[in-house]
Amino acid sequence: MSLVFNAMYLAWSDTRARYSKSVLGPFWLTFGNLISILGLSIVWSALLKQDMHTFVPTITIGMIVWQLVSGAINDGATTFIRQAAIIRNVSMPTWFFVVRSLTRQIINLLHNMIIVAGVIWYFHLPLTPVSLLAIPGLLLVILNLSWITYVLGLFGARFRDIEYTIASLMPLFFFITPVIFRADKLPISMKIIWLNPLSYFIEVVRAPVFGEIPTLKAYAVMLGLLAFGAGASVLLNRRYRHRLAFWL
């Protein structure tokens, strides 16, 4: 258990090291997000003639959950490569590095929460007891991201193309995931976005904030993915855990 704390401490240390000597520190990320949300809100709400009161919170929460998801997936492939020096020097369980990598994403998320809080306050978004469902939703997202980080990290260490493949695919996923729009606003022809598993990652967090209970299907997909991913990780770990040090 103390190892989990250690991994989290190291993630915090990584964050500090990355932004050392900068004044805003990790808040640079928050600031950057604020700018892009502002820009998107102004341009898109005018373009799509949307009501700012629902449109801006939709974009904000969508973008911030997307930052978490895409950040974890982008970083996933380099989870072990980045820590190669330690893996070759200290015998540590593989999950240690996954916790470290994912915690950094969560630290970023916490910094971004300021924007969410600000938007909810500014637009008087009515929070209901249903909104609390966003918390288990977020937990499901994080649990799913942990196996994704692990599996991508393992493949990324063995095949160095994975990192770049993912980096080039993520922008595409941004458009076929309901990040800057609500899926129910889409024409029937676009229902295929529900074939994209990442759509559910956004919905289980965002829908509750707007007082809607996420569909049963969304929860089923999230839990199903989790069960599948956990199983795959256990199998991969058993088979390749000892090979990892050779790949780095």
Added chain:
Amino acid sequence: MANITFEHVTLQYPIYNSRGMSLRNQIVRIATGGRIEKEAGHTTVVTALNDVSFKLKDGDAIGLIGHNGAGKSTLLRTLAGIYQPAMGRIERIGRVATVFEIGAGLEPELSGYENVFNLGMMMGMSYKQVKAILPDIEEFTELGEFLQLPVRTYSSGMTMRLMFAVATANTPEILLIDEMLSTGDASFQDKSKSRIQKLIAAAKIFVFASHDPELIRTYCNRVFRLEHGKLAEVGMDAVG
């Protein structure tokens, strides 16, 4: 009580070139049944340890000698449990500390103190434990004010002091060191010598790979020579 037993340990090390690391080549290889891209799946396998057997017990201080590429570093990593052998049996009892690559795991932008916490916690110490060894590290490294500066300003000797201090502060039962001790100045040599001797006296195991006969004679009481992955115990006079 610490002990390490190797029984007929053979370790093979795959070397992936850029082609072996390439996903496209793997896919093409599968798709073509391995005929067209014959080269794609070709990874060189190096037998780094070949049928190695030995027993280390309390108080053993092993000097590991051999040419470059003889398998010294690989043996140390196998001793630490980082590499798992393809064949053979390894038994290891005792808490392991390693000092292999200088600077490994250090964050150049963070201060010496912050890096002490990072290193300690990477080795599995708790925050409290690291805090408890801080005075010892300050005393041992003699880095003084430098501990507050970013590690990127350190010389290799200073980095070595820091890493060695953290690795040994918590009195490991098995201490594995690759080369490097030679980077310190005379006062550091003295200090590390007395610390290693204390460790051996406390019935711990110390394994040290080096090309320096003088250091091996000072620190070690047994000598292993590695040659093309084969290990043999030799007398102290074979050190040269």
